[in-house]
Amino acid sequence: MVRCLLVDDESPAIDLLKNHIKMLTDLEIVASCYSAVEAFEVIKKEKIDLLFLDIEMPVLKGLDFLKAVKNPPKVIITTAYREYAIQGYDLDIVDYLLKPISFDRFVKAVDRYYERTQYPILTITQEESKDAFFYVNVNKKHIKIIFEDILYIESLKDYVRIHTVHQKLVVKSNIGKIETQLPSTLFLRTHRSYIVAINRITAYTQKDIEIGEIEIPVGSSYSSKVFSLLSHT
Numbered sequence: 001m002v003r004c005l006l007v008d009d010e011s012p013a014i015d016l017l018k019n020h021i022k023m024l025t026d027l028e029i030v031a032s033c034y035s036a037v038e039a040f041e042v043i044k045k046e047k048i049d050l051l052f053l054d055i056e057m058p059v060l061k062g063l064d065f066l067k068a069v070k071n072p073p074k075v076i077i078t079t080a081y082r083e084y085a086i087q088g089y090d091l092d093i094v095d096y097l098l099k100p101i102s103f104d105r106f107v108k109a110v111d112r113y114y115e116r117t118q119y120p121i122l123t124i125t126q127e128e129s130k131d132a133f134f135y136v137n138v139n140k141k142h143i144k145i146i147f148e149d150i151l152y153i154e155s156l157k158d159y160v161r162i163h164t165v166h167q168k169l170v171v172k173s174n175i176g177k178i179e180t181q182l183p184s185t186l187f188l189r190t191h192r193s194y195i196v197a198i199n200r201i202t203a204y205t206q207k208d209i210e211i212g213e214i215e216i217p218v219g220s221s222y223s224s225k226v227f228s229l230l231s232h233t
Contacts, residue, residue, distance in 0.1 A: 003028055007032075031046065035059060051073045052076050056079065136162065152200070153195040192221075206223075
């Protein structure tokens with residue numbers, strides 16, 4: 001998970017970022033701060049990977065805060081003021097988002113973070129894929145599912161169907177819960193209703209991913225991240 005810190009003195013701006021982040025499965029909000037002073041305390045105590053930082057704040061402005069932090073995390077600036085862009089890029093920020101921030105533009109900024117950090121979902125090692133498994137409960141029986149055998153997983157409202165090379169299993173669960181049991185280095189969420197095994201992907205287009213003859217849709221809110229990751233594998 002990418003551990004995020006949100007810093008903005010306006011509640012609506014924080015709420016918008018929270019809503020955007022909820023749409024992306026690999027981002028986790030560690031804390032939300034309404035001043036740079038609060039953010040200092042969080043950064044001292046917590047590991048932060050990505051900082052969403054407003055500029056115009058009372059007491060201490062965002063860019064002054066950024067200059068004062070030793071070894072700052074990657075930063076995406078969020079502001080209503082276009083004139084700070086050059087100064088922001090001089091500080092090696094990942095991206096500069098102008099308010100109001102659309103979801104599409106937000107996703108592009110996050111993609112730039114992934115590109116900068118060579119996000120580990122791109123790396124699949126033999127050691128990680130060998131003999132790794134989890135159990136699912138089917139009709140009161142706990143059945144072992146080996147990660148390497150999974151083709152893809154689809155949501156069926158209150159159930160999920162797990163497609164493996166040997167069988168199809170319908171499990172009473174939700175896809176979000178199943179996703180937490182899967183290593184992010186081996187599996188990729190492509191749609192709110194689908195997770196695919198990365199090493200089973202045989203082809204992809206701008207609209208879908210193929211596993212052999214099976215076509216799996218790519219949701220609009222996932223497309224930028226999915227295709228950015230696949231183009232770097």
